[in-house]
Amino acid sequence: MSPASYQVPAPLGKILSRLPAYPGSVLFAAGLNLALARHLPADTLRLLDGRKLRIQVRDAGVAFDFIWRDGSFSAARHGDDIALTISASAHDFFLVAQRKEDPDTLFFSRRLVMEGDTELGLLVKNTLDAIDLSVFSPGNFLAAHLPGRAARAGKSSNMVD
Structure with a gap:
């Protein structure tokens, strides 16, 4: 199986999709605070303030909703008021995080999808690229x-x- 076609096995994705979303979002937000928050520029954080974001891992059937508020990331309950959703497979997120794959390439090949506020999506992408x-x-x-x-x-x- 080539790396580009790797997917979370369907039975595992089915199990993961049944887990409650909020605890996963709590853990995800804690990870963002621990690993990323201190490296984000103040102007970026001002633009993120109060905006709900979602990271959706399609093949795993999970999504993490979070928000920057009061100086840290925190979990947000799932809802319809999402400013930006970024979705991809677990493997594609892994490749982007390791900088082994360019987010633009994934976007244009429709393996990474951004929905919602396009300007906010570009801000997030460019900020992460600059770290x-x-x-x-x-x-x-x-x-x-x-x-x-x-x-x-x-x-x-x-x-x-």
Whole structure:
């Protein structure tokens, strides 16, 4: 099976689609706060403020609704007032996150779909494209999230000569 055709197996997608949406959105928002929020520019956060976004993983049958409000991402209940929905397969999201696939290529091949506020979609895409991926390396991540000595130990243990 080629990477472009990889899909979450249908039986697993069927099970995942039956899970309640809100707990997944809570975990997703917590992950965004932990890994991403500190790297987003203040002007972007101002434009995101109060706007409900949805990430929909089509083949897994799940969607995560979240909002930037009061200085952090938080889960939002599923509803119709979504400003922007970004949907793709789990594998395509994974490829975009690793920068092994360009979101524009996926968009024009209809593997990534944006619905709603187009301007907001471009803001999100361009903001994520501008983030230096090295901030997500294990050493840098530990240094940013662990206090003092533990952070230094984590950072030094991930160095390769």
